[in-house]
Amino acid sequence: MKTFNQLSTEEKNQLKQDLDQRYESFRSQNLSLNMTRGVPSPEQLDLSMDLLTCVSSNYRTENGIDCRNYGGVDGIPEAKRLFAEYMGVSTDEIIVGGNSSLTLMHDTFMRAMIKGIDADNPPWSQQGKIKFICPAPGYDRHFSICNYLNIEMITVEMTDDGLNMDEIESLVAEDNTIKGIWCVPKYSNPTGITYSDDVVERLAAMKTSASDFRIFLDNAYAVHDHTDTPDILMPVLDACRRAGNPDRVYMFGSTAKITFAGAGVSCMAASKANIDWIRSQMIFQSIGPDKINQLRHVIFFKNLDGLYQLMRKHAKILKPKFEAIQNVLNRELGALEIAQWTNPRGGYFVSVNTPEGCAKEVVAMTKKAGVMFTPAGATYPYQNDPMNRNIRLAPSFPPVADIEKATELLAICIQRVALDKMQ
Secondary structure, three states: OOOOHOOHHHHOOOOOOOHHHHHHHOOOOOOOEEEEEOOOOOHHHHOOHHHHHOOOOOOEOOOOOOOOOOOOOOOOOHHHHHHHHHHOOOOOEEOOOOOHHHHHHHHHHHHHHHOOOOOOOOOHHHHOEEEEEEEEEEOOHHHHHHHHHHEEEEEEEOOOEEOOHHHHHHHHOOOOOEEEEEEEEOOOOOOOOOOHHHHHHHHHHHHOOOOEEEEEEEEEOOOOEOOOOOOOOOOHHHHHHHOOOOEEEEEEEOOOOEEEOOOEEEEEOOOOHHHHHHHHHHOOOOOOOOOHHHHHHHHHHHHHHHHHHHHHHHHHHHHHHHHHHHHHHHHHHOOOOOEEEEEOOEEEOEEOOOOOOOOHHHHHHHOOOOEEEOOOOOHHHHHHHOOOOOEEEEEOOOOHHHHHHHHHHHHHHHHHHHHHHHH
């Protein structure tokens, strides 16, 4: 099969006609398919239904705390022990909270803005204009927090092994207004890339002009493996300790895509010094999280192995959906050399790069045919993809047949827009 650049004018015209016919066939089906967000499917949520009944009369913790009452601002002992193991830290290096890790991230930003990251550094809000490094393509909700707080975002393109560390090291060494970096280090949203050991070690050891620099590490997909040969992420807090920067990283996680998306448990891990500083301020915000929800998660999982067993069931549901995307894209675009896409071993997304300047038109075209994808540009700060090429695919919720249909339409639209751009 010829690549796009090898097609004659006559062949391009014939391909246009064929693609237009296929596109109109899709439009005639009156489709209504949505692949915009990484939402667990009903089949995945059904795996955790025992959460609703596993707590009845056993509402006390191992040390006698009544989970129906106030208290325990940083989590019940059982939950701290389980999620400390999950995050690879000790029990005095973790806070277990409510249902949303995004809330923990937002609140950690707000505390840094109002009180500073520790007693030795002034609040970020008192230091004039501050900046954050935002690897892209990345997670739009991370960027929204910065935008909401008027923090200037610096876009750094993702690489095949995670981050462009040469660029990042240069930026943070020279500019003390850069206060941190967003990271999704395992199965990154949306590329599915896992940071290499070299990237982790350089993040931990790099020289920063700002003494109050922090890594905001969203480990959302820590156990979301699809295969028996998962990616392995070097423990980041350990790397920071070895590099002499134990307080550099805040790590966040949750069970939102493990149990119930709207009723899971979140956690935050960091050095004991960081956790002590944050806990001292949390008491003004809350008298305690939903301890019954924490308790029922501990009872439901039993231990970390129980959590991994549940995730293997998730993988059986998710893997065919990701394989469907790969099969269709390889069939439709594989030989044409006009698009690139990721093939992650875990996580919730596939990242597609169209020819430069095509993504917005492609997404608009699929929408007219009844298939919604994440808006082009959403994976970049300020919703501005400078090359207008990245599209995020979120296949977790729809059934395989719908994913195949949506991906085929996407491939048709990529080809059709690319043909127009080539004229």
